[in-house]
Amino acid sequence: xxxLLTPPGFFVGLVAGFVACCVAGRKAPTLLPIEDxxxxxxxxxxxxxxYATALQVRALARRELPCDKIGVIIGGSSVMQxxxxxxxxxxxxxxxxxxGDEFRVVNLAMRGGAPNEHGQIAAEMxxxxxxxIVHVCDVFLHTFADAPDGNRDVYRYxxxxxxxxxxxxxxxxxxxxxxxxxxxxxxDARFDELRIQTRANRxxxxxDLWHVxxxxxAFTVWHPFARKHPWRARKAWREPPLNRKxxxxxxxxxxxxxxxxxxxxxxxxxxxxxxxxxxxxxxxLRPRTLAVVNRLNPEFLQVVDQDTPGFLEGYDRKxxxxxxxxxxxxxxxxxGCVSLQAADFLDYxxxxxxxxxxxxVELAPHIRALADELGYLERKTARRKRD
Amino acid sequence: MxxxxxxxxxFVACFLxxxxxxxxxxxxxxxxxxxxxxxxxxxxxxxxxxxxxxxxILTYVAGLLRSKFWCVVGxxxxxxxxxxxxxxxxxxxxxxxxxxPAWGEAAWSSAQDWLPGAPPLAISFFAFEFIHYLIExxxxxxxxRSKVDFALFAIFWPSIVAGPVKRYAQFIPELELGAKSVxxxxxxxxxxxxxxxxxxxxxxxxxxxxxxxxxxxxxxxPMSMRWLIFVGIALRIVxxxxxxxxxxxxxxxxxxxxLPENFWFPYLARSPADFWRRWHIxxxxxxxxxxxxxLGGNRMGPVRRVVNGIAAFTLCGLWHGAAWNFIVWGLYHGxxxxxxxxxxxxxxxxxxxxxxxxxxxWPVAWALTMLFVxxxxxxxxxxxxxxxxxLRLLVARS
Numbered sequence: 001x002x003x004l005l006t007p008p009g010f011f012v013g014l015v016a017g018f019v020a021c022c023v024a025g026r027k028a029p030t031l032l033p034i035e036d037x038x039x040x041x042x043x044x045x046x047x048x049x050x051y052a053t054a055l056q057v058r059a060l061a062r063r064e065l066p067c068d069k070i071g072v073i074i075g076g077s078s079v080m081q082x083x084x085x086x087x088x089x090x091x092x093x094x095x096x097x098x099x100g101d102e103f104r105v106v107n108l109a110m111r112g113g114a115p116n117e118h119g120q121i122a123a124e125m126x127x128x129x130x131x132x133i134v135h136v137c138d139v140f141l142h143t144f145a146d147a148p149d150g151n152r153d154v155y156r157y158x159x160x161x162x163x164x165x166x167x168x169x170x171x172x173x174x175x176x177x178x179x180x181x182x183x184x185x186x187x188d189a190r191f192d193e194l195r196i197q198t199r200a201n202r203x204x205x206x207x208d209l210w211h212v213x214x215x216x217x218a219f220t221v222w223h224p225f226a227r228k229h230p231w232r233a234r235k236a237w238r239e240p241p242l243n244r245k246x247x248x249x250x251x252x253x254x255x256x257x258x259x260x261x262x263x264x265x266x267x268x269x270x271x272x273x274x275x276x277x278x279x280x281x282x283x284x285l286r287p288r289t290l291a292v293v294n295r296l297n298p299e300f301l302q303v304v305d306q307d308t309p310g311f312l313e314g315y316d317r318k319x320x321x322x323x324x325x326x327x328x329x330x331x332x333x334x335x336g337c338v339s340l341q342a343a344d345f346l347d348y349x350x351x352x353x354x355x356x357x358x359x360x361v362e363l364a365p366h367i368r369a370l371a372d373e374l375g376y377l378e379r380k381t382a383r384r385k386r387d
Numbered sequence: 388m389x390x391x392x393x394x395x396x397x398f399v400a401c402f403l404x405x406x407x408x409x410x411x412x413x414x415x416x417x418x419x420x421x422x423x424x425x426x427x428x429x430x431x432x433x434x435x436x437x438x439x440x441x442x443x444i445l446t447y448v449a450g451l452l453r454s455k456f457w458c459v460v461g462x463x464x465x466x467x468x469x470x471x472x473x474x475x476x477x478x479x480x481x482x483x484x485x486x487x488p489a490w491g492e493a494a495w496s497s498a499q500d501w502l503p504g505a506p507p508l509a510i511s512f513f514a515f516e517f518i519h520y521l522i523e524x525x526x527x528x529x530x531x532r533s534k535v536d537f538a539l540f541a542i543f544w545p546s547i548v549a550g551p552v553k554r555y556a557q558f559i560p561e562l563e564l565g566a567k568s569v570x571x572x573x574x575x576x577x578x579x580x581x582x583x584x585x586x587x588x589x590x591x592x593x594x595x596x597x598x599x600x601x602x603x604x605x606x607x608x609p610m611s612m613r614w615l616i617f618v619g620i621a622l623r624i625v626x627x628x629x630x631x632x633x634x635x636x637x638x639x640x641x642x643x644x645x646l647p648e649n650f651w652f653p654y655l656a657r658s659p660a661d662f663w664r665r666w667h668i669x670x671x672x673x674x675x676x677x678x679x680x681x682l683g684g685n686r687m688g689p690v691r692r693v694v695n696g697i698a699a700f701t702l703c704g705l706w707h708g709a710a711w712n713f714i715v716w717g718l719y720h721g722x723x724x725x726x727x728x729x730x731x732x733x734x735x736x737x738x739x740x741x742x743x744x745x746x747x748x749w750p751v752a753w754a755l756t757m758l759f760v761x762x763x764x765x766x767x768x769x770x771x772x773x774x775x776x777x778l779r780l781l782v783a784r785s
Binding site for chain 1: 392393394396397570571572574575578589592593594596597600
């Protein structure tokens with residue numbers, strides 16, 4: 001053994017192995033994309049320590065959204081993800097039915113996600129590919145997105161991964177804001193680490209390799225979610241059924257959250273929110289983005305209104321103000337969940353299957369109209385006529 | 388985990404290739420010193436660097452003076468720094484607070500103004516290495532004259548975080564060798580050792596997640612699972628500590644230097660004494676050389692030997708952290724060592740037979756030692772009441 005293991009042989013092997021891993025990491029996400037994808041679930045998202053990489057999501061989006069179809073990318077929060085509906089009965093399936101075969105819907109929303117996170121970044125990558133896409137996301141009343149790299153630390157990696165790889169659309173405002181943020185975050189070791197990680201990954205693709213191996217063959221990090229088969233490949237896990245208990249237990253918390261939605265915007269708020277949009281959404285993507293301000297459970301709104309007279313009026317005004325600032329920033333904005341009853345909600349904001357179906361029916365005409373406005377449908381009709 | 392941070396990977400990737408270039412030895416030493424300063428500065432921050440620099444200068448000057456007075460001053464300063472930064476809160480809240488709670492609270496609230504948010508990085512390692520150096524100089528050994536050599540002995544980056552606790556008489560010749568030339572063999576073996584450390588650390592981290600998850604509902608687990616966790620805790624700590632040591636030894640080897648081994652198959656030990664010859668060797672030998680033997684060791688009769696052993700191991704426990712469970716763990720090991728060492732003398736011929744029997748029936752001796760060590764890990768990781776409950780639940784259903 002000692003005779004076989006000589007330094008020259010060892011180093012040649014080491015370098016060859018390292019290069020092979022880098023090349024494999026670069027190619028693997030395209031060659032082995034995520035299969036049978038319906039939406040991110042806890043075995044495929046950061047909750048389960050799975051941080052799908054930008055290359056993986058791009059490969060997924062490319063496969064799910066063929067060039068000859070109009071791609072509808074759903075981004076945003078758990079409401080858009082369809083929390084409250086089973087994976088096979090999620091609102092996006094109904095949306096696909098409503099939109100018909102000309103469209104392809106892919107749901108990249110995340111629990112607690114912001115409008116500028118996974119969904120938007122995937123939309124940017126598809127725009128760079130020259131695909132016909134519509135990005136649909138929900139927007140909370142209190143914020144659009146606190147920073148161009150998202151609201152939650154846990155999802156920020158995705159923006160930085162895509163950015164380091166040069167997969168984002170150009171947006172000078174975003175670059176300026178990120179430069180200022182980098183200065184603010186200079187003492188935060190997490191961002192230092194994230195910066196080095198994503199830059200190194202751009203050249204070495206170790207993250208991509210590890211995530212593809214974790215998806216295809218074996219996951220190497222123990223997590224309570226996967227405790228029965230901790231090393232099982234993530235593709236072998238199906239989305240577990242939703243545990244409704246926590247949602248039903250938090251009624252009081254929900255009422256407090258709803259009550260906070262009544263505070264009217266002042267001029268500064270509206271300027272701040274508009275600036276958030278301008279520094280997050282590239283110009284090219286703005287006309288392709290349908291921002292949905294979803295109304296909350298009417299029962300909760302009524303309860304709060306009874307406790308705080310005038311709340312409902314203030315809430316309605318706030319929703320309209322939100323739509324106005326989103327439109328002023330160049331996005332298409334519509335109100336969602338307007339036709340829903342209390343029974344369509346799981347809690348104050350999440351939807352059950354019936355609510356999801358209603359939301360799909362509400363949004364489909366808006367998406368179709370937007371696609372038409374963008375010329376996607378016309379070109380298709382013209383091509384058909386030519387043929 | 389410093390060795391698994393991206394900053395550190397970038398640091399190593401930049402430093403090692405430069406170090407391997409064919410520099411003259413003096414340049415290599417300066418390169419290594421520069422890297423160690425960058426490493427220490429990055430991970431410790433200014434608040435962590437300043438006390439170590441001050442202690443280092445005092446230790447270096449005291450060593451050069453070779454004056455017993457200044458050596459004692461240096462030793463006292465290192466001990467005081469260790470107590471101040473690492474144990475002050477424990478002394479105020481847990482010791483003084485246990486006697487007069489109001490005084491403890493008042494002492495801690497006024498001490499907080501003087502203390503940084505966290506103790507300086509690796510203060511325990513620095514203090515032990517400086518104390519060792521000054522004791523050796525006090526005993527008449529040659530001090531390190533070169534400022535660069537001393538600075539490297541103090542902040543040699545591979546061993547800052549988790550040891551081994553270096554001895555300068557071993558380290559300086561290795562430093563000279565590494566500065567002169569680095570052979571391909573050394574780099575290769577260093578790489579392999581590093582890989583071994585990474586694998587151990589990976590296993591330890593997974594075990595940590597698994598154990599932490601089960602901690603909350605330990606009482607409701609089946610008996611077999613509780614025993615599995617008992618074994619898991621023991622595996623986790625050996626993989627974690629020895630993984631770190633492997634990485635440190637591996638990095639040093641990649642620079643052409645050999646650091647002393649710190650773990651030598653500790654779970655093959657057949658007695659508590661054997662365990663401590665294999666476990667955290669650099670620490671246990673430090674405790675032996677600078678606490679146990681100066682206290683009289685086993686030269687002053689059986690009672691004194693027991694007392695010395697217990698005192699030394701209580702300090703060993705306290706070195707691991709400022710909390711009661713570490714003290715209890717140290718006491719437990721000290722008592723275990725004292726009992727196993729005293730049995731042959733106390734029981735006379737029966738004791739001698741027992742000792743011979745254990746040597747023949749080594750699987751029994753091994754199993755008992757592992758049980759002893761495993762129970763110790765419960766005391767090490769958990770507050771005493773929880774550790775005792777977990778111990779009880781290893782034999783009782785509820």
